[in-house]
Amino acid sequence: xxxxxxxxxxxxxxxxxxxxxxxxxxxxxxxxxxxxxxxxxxxxxxxxxxxxxxxxxxxxxxxxxxxxxxxxxxxxxxxxxxxxxxxxxxxxxxxxxxxxxxxxxxxxxxxxxxxxxxxxxxxxxxxxxxxxxxxxxxxxxxxxxxxxxxxxxxxxxxxxxxxxxxxxxxxxxxxxxxxxxxxxxxxxxxxxxxxxxxxxxxxxxxxxxxxxxxxxxxxxxxxxxxxxxxxxxxxxxxxxxxxxxxxxxxxxxxxxxxxxxxxxxxxxxxxxxxxxxxxxxxxxxxxxxxxxxxxxxxxxxxxxxxxxxxxxxxxxxxxxxxxxxxxxxxxxxxxxxxxxxxxxxxxxxxxxxxxxxxxxxxxxxxxxxxxxxxxxxxxxxxxxxxxxxxxxxxxxxxxxxxxxxxxxxxxx
Amino acid sequence: xxxxxxxxxxxxxxxxxxxxxxxxxxxxxxxxxxxxxxxxxxxxxxxxxxxxxxxxxxxxxxxxxxxxxxxxxxxxxxxxxxxxxxxxxxxxxxxxxxxxxxxxxxxxxxxxxxxxxxxxxxxxxxxxxxxxxxxxxxxxxxxxxxxxxxxxxxxxxxxxxxxxxxxxxxxxxxxxxxxxxxxxxxxxxxxxxxxxxxxxxxxxxxxxxxxxxxxxxxx
Numbered sequence: 116x117x118x119x120x121x122x123x124x125x126x127x128x129x130x131x132x133x134x135x136x137x138x139x140x141x142x143x144x145x146x147x148x149x150x151x152x153x154x155x156x157x158x159x160x161x162x163x164x165x166x167x168x169x170x171x172x173x174x175x176x177x178x179x180x181x182x183x184x185x186x187x188x189x190x191x192x193x194x195x196x197x198x199x200x201x202x203x204x205x206x207x208x209x210x211x212x213x214x215x216x217x218x219x220x221x222x223x224x225x226x227x228x229x230x231x232x233x234x235x236x237x238x239x240x241x242x243x244x245x246x247x248x249x250x251x252x253x254x255x256x257x258x259x260x261x262x263x264x265x266x267x268x269x270x271x272x273x274x275x276x277x278x279x280x281x282x283x284x285x286x287x288x289x290x291x292x293x294x295x296x297x298x299x300x301x302x303x304x305x306x307x308x309x310x311x312x313x314x315x316x317x318x319x320x321x322x323x324x325x326x327x328x329x330x331x332x333x334x335x336x337x338x339x340x341x342x343x344x345x346x347x348x349x350x351x352x353x354x355x356x357x358x359x360x361x362x363x364x365x366x367x368x369x370x371x372x373x374x375x376x377x378x379x380x381x382x383x384x385x386x387x388x389x390x391x392x393x394x395x396x397x398x399x400x401x402x403x404x405x406x407x408x409x410x411x412x413x414x415x416x417x418x419x420x421x422x423x424x425x426x427x428x429x430x431x432x433x434x435x436x437x438x439x440x441x442x443x444x445x446x447x448x449x450x451x452x453x454x455x456x457x458x459x460x461x462x463x464x465x466x467x468x469x470x471x472x473x474x475x476x477x478x479x480x481x482x483x484x485x486x487x488x489x490x491x492x493x494x495x496x497x498x499x500x501x502x503x504x505x506x507x508x509x510x511x512x513x514x515x516x517x518x519x520x521x522x523x524x525x526x527x
Numbered sequence: 528x529x530x531x532x533x534x535x536x537x538x539x540x541x542x543x544x545x546x547x548x549x550x551x552x553x554x555x556x557x558x559x560x561x562x563x564x565x566x567x568x569x570x571x572x573x574x575x576x577x578x579x580x581x582x583x584x585x586x587x588x589x590x591x592x593x594x595x596x597x598x599x600x601x602x603x604x605x606x607x608x609x610x611x612x613x614x615x616x617x618x619x620x621x622x623x624x625x626x627x628x629x630x631x632x633x634x635x636x637x638x639x640x641x642x643x644x645x646x647x648x649x650x651x652x653x654x655x656x657x658x659x660x661x662x663x664x665x666x667x668x669x670x671x672x673x674x675x676x677x678x679x680x681x682x683x684x685x686x687x688x689x690x691x692x693x694x695x696x697x698x699x700x701x702x703x704x705x706x707x708x709x710x711x712x713x714x715x716x717x718x719x720x721x722x723x724x725x726x727x728x729x730x731x732x733x734x735x736x737x738x739x740x741x742x743x744x745x746x
Contacts, residue, residue, distance in 0.1 A: 182619065184619075185619050185622070188594075191591070192591060192592060192593060193544075193590055193591060193593075194588070194593070194594035194596070195593040195594050195597045195625075373638070377617075377618060381617045381618050381622075411661075411700065413661055414664065415664050415667045415668050415698070416668070448660060448699060448700025450660065450698045450699040450700065452667070452695070452698075463699055507699070
């Protein structure tokens with residue numbers, strides 16, 4: 116978790132290059148504040164514009180990595196990716212207009228950049244922006260299907276033309292110089308122009324190789340998972356054919372298979388690793404399979420597992436098992452939430468219910484493995500049950516950050 | 528805003544690209560509502576809605592032509608009386624939130640039972656919102672950590688304590704009736720709270736909300 120957070124340019128929320136949106140995400144400030152900052156900074160010798168170009172080059176473009184089902188749905192046009200709200204576009208345009216106005220005013224008052232330099236620089240910047248934007252889209256083309264050949268060529272040509280105009284402008288400005296100086300400047304300008312145009316190409320080439328390697332590994336992993344899933348679907352279908360009469364069995368098999376496929380295709384649910392959310396979901400699945408009863412688990416927030424949280428999850432498991440066994444219902448709801456300071460789990464059924472006053476006698480499980488377990492770890496357990504209306508078990512433990520927490524027995 | 532229709536007069540359209548699924552849903556709900564049309568992609572859905580003006584559209588999230596979001600975007604401004612209920616097999620949070628933000632008044636998964644679906648249709652038609660435990664979980668997640676009153680600039684950008692309580696109870700599996708009993712308020716008040724959460728979800732431009740969707744996608 117010590118890995119540093121890198122600022123990325125979100126491909127789906129950019130007006131020009133996504134630098135502002137990316138910075139806003141990274142710094143946790145509204146995007147409009149970042150845009151204002153860039154515009155204001157540009158009044159001072161164009162510092163904002165230069166910073167923007169530099170960040171454009173050095174912040175990687177974030178191509179969203181989606182679950183396979185979503186990726187495929189995106190490719191086939193089954194879903195709409197988020198469009199930029201019109202308000203934001205208009206807002207940015209207004210901002211740009213105001214920025215430009217102030218800039219021109221400063222020029223007029225003679226305190227801006229020297230006139231002969233300004234025009235070529237502006238033209239050159241626009242040209243570079245057009246070309247770079249093309250490259251962003253070209254590397255995105257794979258998932259955005261934006262391989263428009265003619266438009267691509269025209270835009271690149273337009274970009275080069277603009278840069279060339281700027282270069283020529285600079286050279287012809289210096290008419291008074293000697294021929295040698297002219298040559299020198301021309302060569303230098305050509306080199307700079309070429310570097311600006313070709314630079315991204317080289318940059319991209321290196322990046323592409325890297326990306327391609329990762330893509331290959333990723334697709335191999337996916338192929339493995341797909342093979343495994345197809346196997347398990349076949350198994351499930353075979354089992355279903357063997358036990359067509361056993362309704363409960365059929366329903367459980369179908370449900371388990373559905374969940375597996377769903378979490379693979381659209382999955383944000385299949386968080387790997389030893390985390391609270393994953394543990395609660397996995398526990399719900401275990402109980403569901405063992406006791407053939409649908410358990411709907413909703414988890415909000417996430418936290419690392421420690422002994423306290425482990426105890427909480429295990430107590431919740433007991434509560435789920437109790438509901439599955441004794442409530443006589445066809446569905447159990449589980450809700451887990453953590454804000455980083457406490458972790459809570461609610462297990463609820465609408466079943467038979469019982470009198471909580473009398474659990475001491477006949478339900479050892481409830482006393483020992485639910486209430487006792489949670490209380491040993493500094494938490495609380497509250498059981499509300501009304502005969503005929505159902506039961507809800509509410510479990511809470513505090514999360515002790517940084518403190519040493521005594522280990523409980525290993526997970527079974 | 529809308530007058531309450533008797534249940535059996537509700538006019539419903541089913542939009543889904545799987546014919547088998549449309550047939551199944553039609554069979555399940557045909558006794559309770561009047562299924563007036565079906566569509567299989569964005570264009571045909573727009574046509575059905577414009578021609579027939581159904582009360583409620585059962586809308587698949589993923590379908591050819593840009594998905595359910597696109598249908599709502601094209602039709603919603605002109606047919607404000609038509610209510611949308613998203614019906615999907617995809618649990619991808621960003622799509623679910625996306626379709627709600629586009630204007631759907633609820634979200635249920637495709638394995639919902641026939642009676643529950645009819646109940647949801649009725650509720651949506653009456654102008655209420657339908658929040659499943661899962662959607663309530665998404666909402667709590669999306670608005671998480673927004674309770675620090677000091678940095679709140681707009682009411683739209685955070686849930687009130689009461690709305691949060693209602694969402695948590697729904698996420699815990701409580702029906703509106705049970706939520707009302709638990710919090711000692713009327714069902715009407717519960718519905719008001721849920722509708723208000725829906726409105727915030729649709730209108731809030733809170734950057735955390737987009738970032739949240741974004742983070743989920745990038746994980």
